[in-house]
Amino acid sequence: MTKDRLPGSVIAVLALLTAVAPLATDMYLPAFPSMADEFGTSASAVQLTLTAFMIGLAVGQLVIGPLSDRFGRRPLLLGGTLICAVSSAACAVAPTIETLTAVRFVTGFTGAAGIVLSRAVISDRAEGVDAAKAFSLMMLIGGVAPIVAPLLGGTLVGHIGWRGVFWVVTALAAIMFVGVAVKVAESLPAENRSAGGFSALKQDAGYVLGNRRFVGYTVSFALAFGVMFAYISASPFVLQNLLGLSTLTYSIAFACNALGLVAVSALNARLVGTVGPEKLLRVGIVVISVASTLLVVDSIAGVSLWPVLVLLWIAVSGLGLVMANATTLALAEVRQAAGTGSAVLGALQFGLAALVSPIVGLGGEGTAVPMASTMFACEMLSAAALALVSRRRLGATSGAH
Template structure:
C-alpha cells in the first residue's frame, strides 16, 4: 500500500521536473516567451492547489478510494492532451487539468496515512512519501533530459500519461478504503468550510502548515528559475543542468531517509526546528552573495544543496505535526497543507521570472523570503503549542 501511495504522491515532482530541461526548446517550438512556458508550470501548480482543496474534503465525505481512482484516471488523459497541445494556450489549459486531477494522489495519500497512524509513526510514514518525492526529482530530469532530443517535449508528456496509468493500477490493486462509512463526514459544503475554518483558528496547525508550505516555497523558487539561471547565467548544458538538479533532489531524499530513522529518538518538533534553522541560514547566505554580485557557481550549487537538503527535515515532520491536530478531518487538513504548498508554487513561478533570464537575484530573494516565513511559522507561531495525542510532540 505504501508503495502505491508513494507512486501516486510522486505525480507532482514527476510532472514538474521531467520537462524542465525542455523549457527553452518549448519556448521556441510554441513561439512564446520565457513567461509563457513558465505559465505551464504556474497553472499546473494552481491545479494542484485547487484540486486538493476540492478533493481532500470530498474524501472525508465519500471515502479515499473513489476520488483517488477518478483523479489518477483523469490525470492520464490530461497527459495525452498536453502531448497533443497545438499552442501554448492549449498546453496551459491541459496542464491545469493535469494538476487538478493529479492532486487526488497527493492529498489522499496523506489522508490515508493520517487514518492509520499518528505521532512518530505518522512522521515515519510521511517520510516514505518525502523520500519518493525526493527520488522522483532525481530521476525525472535525467529521464527528461534523455528524452528531449529523441522524443521532444511532447514525448515527455506521453511518458507522464503512461506513469499516471501505472498510478491508477497501483491504487486499484493495492490501496484499500481506510475511512469507514461510520467515520465519514456529511453536511455538504457548509460543514466542509466550517471544518476548514476550525483548522485555521488553530495556531499550532497554522504554524506547522506555514512551515510546510513555505518550506516548499524555497524549493519551488529554485525549480522555476533554475533552468534559466543555470543554463543562461552559468552556461550549463542541458545534461549538466539535469545532473545538478538531481543532486539537489538526492540531498532532500537522503535527509528525508535520515529523518525517518531518527524521528523516534529526537521527536518531530526538534527536527523541524533544526531543518528550518539550516534552511533560513543557507538562503540568507545565498541571497547575500547574489545581490552583491559575488555568487560563483560552486558557492551557488553548495548553498542550494544545503537548502534543499534541509527540506528533508521540514516536510515530513511539519506534515505529521499538522495533521495530528485534526484526526476528525484528515482530508481537509491535508488539503490545506497541499493548497498552500502548490499555491505558493503557482505564485513563485512567474515572480522569479520578472527579473529576466540573466540574474540569480530574483530566485535567491524568493528563496529567502519563503524560508523566513517558514521559520516564523514552524518555530515562533508554534511555541508553547502541544499536539493533542502526540506522545513525542516536544
C-alpha cells in the same frame, strides 16, 4: 484507537501518487528553453504552464480533500488518477502554449487527488512517530522521482522532444491508477465519514482553520516549499543560460539536489523516533535559512557556479527535515478531519508555489538575484511561522503551571 502499521507496498503506492508533481514538472524542466523557441514565446509564458499546474494542484486539493471526508478516499483516488493520465496525453498534443497552459491546469487539478489523499490515508492509518516515519518513508520513496525525472527528461528531450516527455508522464499516471486499484483499500470507514452537504464541509473547514497550531505548522510547511519552488522554476535559466550548464549537466545537478533530499529524508526517518519531529523541523529551518542567506550574498556579489551549486544542494537537502515533520505535526492537530486538513495544507503549499514561479520570472533570465531573494524571503517567513507556533506552545505550557 490503535492503528495498524501501513504495509510497505501501500506506502510505495502512496509515494508514487505524491510523485505526480515532480514527475509532471521536473521531467520537462530541461525543455523550457526549447519550448520557448518552438512556441515563439517568452520564458515567463513557458513558466506559466508550471504556474497553471500548481494552481490546479492547489484548487484540486481544496475540492477533493473535503469531499473525501464525506465519500471516502478510494473512489476519488481512482477517478483523479484516471483523468490525470488522460489530460497528460492532451498535453503531449497541445498545439499552442495557451492550450498547453489550460490542459496543465486540468492535470494539476486531477493529480491533486493523489497528493491530498495519500496524506489523508496515512493520517487515517497511523499516528505519532509511526505517522512521521510513514511520511518520511513516503518522501524517501517518492524522492526517486525528482532524481530520475530530470535525468530522464534531459535525455529524452534530445531524442523524443518535450511532447514525447509528456507521453512518458501519461504512462506513469496510468501506472499510478493501476497501483491504487490493486493496493490501496478504503481507509476511512463509513461510520467515520462526515454527514450532510455544504454545512458539514463548512464545519470541517472551520474546525481545521480554527486550530492555530495547525495553521502555524501549515504556513511554515508551505513557505518552505516555496523555497524549493523558487529553485525549481528559476534554476533551468540560472544554471543553463546564466552559468552555462548543458541540458544534461543541469539534469545531473538537479538530480544531485534531489538525492540530497532523499538522503536527509532517510536520516529523518531514523532519527524522528528519538529526537522528535518538532526538534528536527527546527534544525531543517535553520539549515535552509543559512543556505538561502548565503545564496543572496553570492548572487549580489557576482554569481559563481560552485557556490551556487553547493548552497542550492544544502537548501534542498534541508527540506528533508521540514516536509515530513511539518506535515505530521499539522495533521496531528486535526485528525478528525484529515482530508480537509490535508487539503488546506496542500492548497496553501501549491498556491504559494504558483505565486513564486512568475515572481522569479519577472526578474529576467540574466541574474540569479530573483531566485535567491525569493528563496530567502520564503524561508524567513517560514521560520517566523514556526517561531510563533513554538511561542504559543510555550505560553500554553507556562499557563498550565
